[in-house]
Amino acid sequence: MTDRRSFLKFGAGAAAAGALFPISSQASNGDTKWDQEYDIIIVGSGFAGLAAAVEAKRLNAKSVVVFEKMGVYGGNSTLNAGQSCFAGTELQTKLGITDSAELMVKDQLKAGRGIASESLLRHSAELGPYVYQMTQDCGVKYRDHIITTGGTSATRSHQTIERSGAGFIQPMLKTARELGVETHNRHKFEHLIRNDNGDVLGVQIRRGYHFGHEDSGELINVRCNKGVLIATGGFGFNVNFRMAQDPTLTAEVGCTNAKGATGDGLIEMLAAGATPVHLAHIQSGPWASPDEGGFGYGAGFSLYNFPHSIAIDRNTGQRFMNEIADRKTRADLELQRRDKDGNPQPALLIAPKAEAQKDPSMKKVLKYNVAWEFDSVEAIAAHFKVPLKPLQQQIKDWNGYVANGTDPQFGKRMDAGRGIKLTAPFIVQRLWPKVHYCQGGIQINTKAEVMAAKTGVPIKGLYAAGEVTGGIHGVSRLGGCSTPECLAFGITAARSMMEA
Structure with a gap:
């Protein structure tokens, strides 16, 4: 079991988090009273969370739940421009655009300035065609026009007709529910519940939570049979946390994020011993x-x-x-x-x-x-x-x-x-510019498993996807590339949990 003092040894980014917040991780010795139980627990209802929910039910998961802390679903994912970079699609061919996953990875590695993860970028890019088709299966409608985003050598940013992330979120949320996924808003993730070996058994949730009233609602313990996916997004609206990483990002710097982007999932995973990566690389939108x-x-x-x-x-x-x-x-x-x-x-x-x-x-x-x-x-x-x-x-x-x-x-x-x-x-x-995206987060592998800082191996039962993860994009993320990454690793997490 990792206590707070040993956690603080894991790195400067994690130490800064510990200095700013009263971090703790709830453990279980087998006596935990469980209020609910599901095969798969998903925390966060953005691109990654909903993609995981849909994929899990496609793979015949018996019970899947999505917990969202805010009053509405989607988080930051609803606020973007509805763009997603895919390479080698039928629409590109129709428009005479030559592209490939290999070229997309090359562009992203260049923007990452030597510290982006080639393996994670490649995994995301190669899964792109499946992601593109799955979103359409859910009812996502794309424009016939593809956008050129900065730093790319081919035009590949496909955009929803709504020109907003809601063009993904609404049909995916509807599909997830139709497949039998339970969705609960105003349910805030508080803690991971682990056994003495550090394996994740479930989560503690604050049911009936209202943002800004941290003691609102009631605490419940929810058990997972196959795994927990943390897909809670970045920490752009947590000014203290982001200033600990980059002191120039004061409250005077604007932010494009939803107010719920406070890093709750990230902070709890750090407390559980996850490896922090690139927390100081915080991107502003030009x-x-x-x-x-x-x-x-x-x-x-x-x-x-x-x-x-x-x-x-x-x-x-x-x-x-x-x-x-x-x-x-x-x-x-x-x-x-x-x-x-x-x-x-x-x-x-x-x-x-x-x-x-x-x-x-x-x-x-x-x-x-x-x-x-x-x-x-x-x-x-x-x-x-x-x-x-x-x-x-x-x-x-x-x-x-x-x-x-x-x-x-x-x-x-x-x-x-x-x-x-x-x-x-x-x-x-x-x-x-405004603060827009956190390149930093916790480390995952190509199975979306969360890696432990102390051992360098996955934390059993714990998965992560989307902006809560770090190290994928390096110094700079290219426009339109977070959406396919979130979707791809949400899908990957679902597959991994179903195989566990």
Whole structure:
């Protein structure tokens, strides 16, 4: 049995967690009174949790339960742009796109800057075709248009017609229930229940929990016959925890996450002896707008328009980055945009209305004052106090790059912009990064088993999937790549538990 003192020896990330929170892990000597019992217990109702639930029932699990601590299902998964990168799909072939799992892994390893897990990335990418088909079997509907996301060498981000993660969550939740999965919201995960060997026997749940009222509800003990999957997501909204990993991510830095992203599952697994990986690698979204809270509408607008638009520094009127570089590259460069006194001066994304209006996000950003329409370059320069002549020259140069098919400034993939020039009228949105995704978490293997720090072997009965895990993406995660990873490892966890 691992006590708190021995747990603190496992690493700096884990130690920081222990210093900030009263961590404990409940043990059982065989005398635990069980209130409920299931074959498979799933904690978290996002992509990973629901994929595991569906797959487990497909594999004839007798009883599966999903516990969700919030009042609604889906967590962070409902808040994304509904994108998922798959390689080698029928839609790619239809659109004349050549791609492969091998190329997808290569792109992700490059973004990971030498510390991403090739084995885990490969497992996820190779399972992609099955994931793509399974989601469609559940009723997920994809658009006919595939999006180019930053850092990729092929266009592969498939998007739901809803353009939000709800396009995955709602049909998958419905399918899970139809297959017989029990789902319970306002059920907060408190502790793992383990025997004297450290094997996971079940979980302690706070039934009737209301977020922000930590003593609400009643405690129940739930036994598992095959395993527990922790799919509770990241810790982006836990300011103390994220500051322990990266002191620059103070409360002044915005966050795209749901408020329930507080790291409960991660912290409890660390207390149980799981191996912490890359906790300090916390990614900010370079597509975010400072003119709205959370993920917002601006993210969808910029994601759609980055390939054929330019981002300019308001001090110079010039581009300062490849608009479809990987997220870390762009976020770091955006954070460097400052006024003469060192205060934030968000960059401007300038998009041609003729193309921007083809995406539903344009109406939303204009309606909610997240972006503005201008009839001329002069109007943009006057409104944002940008040097006019350099801005005019930059747009002229950019349109020349479009015509020639090469970007001598920053090496942007010009095929992604499909020959679209930047012409009036323009839609302009401000850009400033927000905390978005935690690359760090606990270590798993390709069976989604949680690895023990002390022994280097799996903790029996314990599985994890999604953002609660770490080490998969390395320093920087490519856009559209968390969704397929969450789904793939949720499916993998279900398979592993059914084989146990």
